[in-house]
Amino acid sequence: MGTNAYRYRFSEDIDLQDAEDTLRLALLAAEGIFGRTRVRMDAWYAVDESINVIIVDASTPVGMVANLVFGAFLAREFGVNAFDVRRVQLVAEGQCGGH
DSSP states (O other): OOEEEEEEEEOTTSOHHHHHHHHHHHHHHHHHHHOHHHHHHHOOEEEEGGGTEEEEEOSSHHHHHHHHHHHHHHHHHHOGGGEEEEEEEEOOTTOOSOO
């Protein structure tokens, strides 16, 4: 079974560092709800600059709140046409689909 996450792909004119900074603000907002320690334990993300993508975990309540806030912040800061977001399933390393 995979891990739920959201993949944010940004248009070429968006600086990925600016988008990552916006994610950090979303994580700070999540700290206001869950506390710093729980966010540090339950939230994670990955950045792939080669394809202008940020993947944010959504497998915990902390991750879901971070994604909701991040999406709202992105739409406000860059506009809804500056990025595309899709729910994805991530497969853990070493996990296989065989018998």
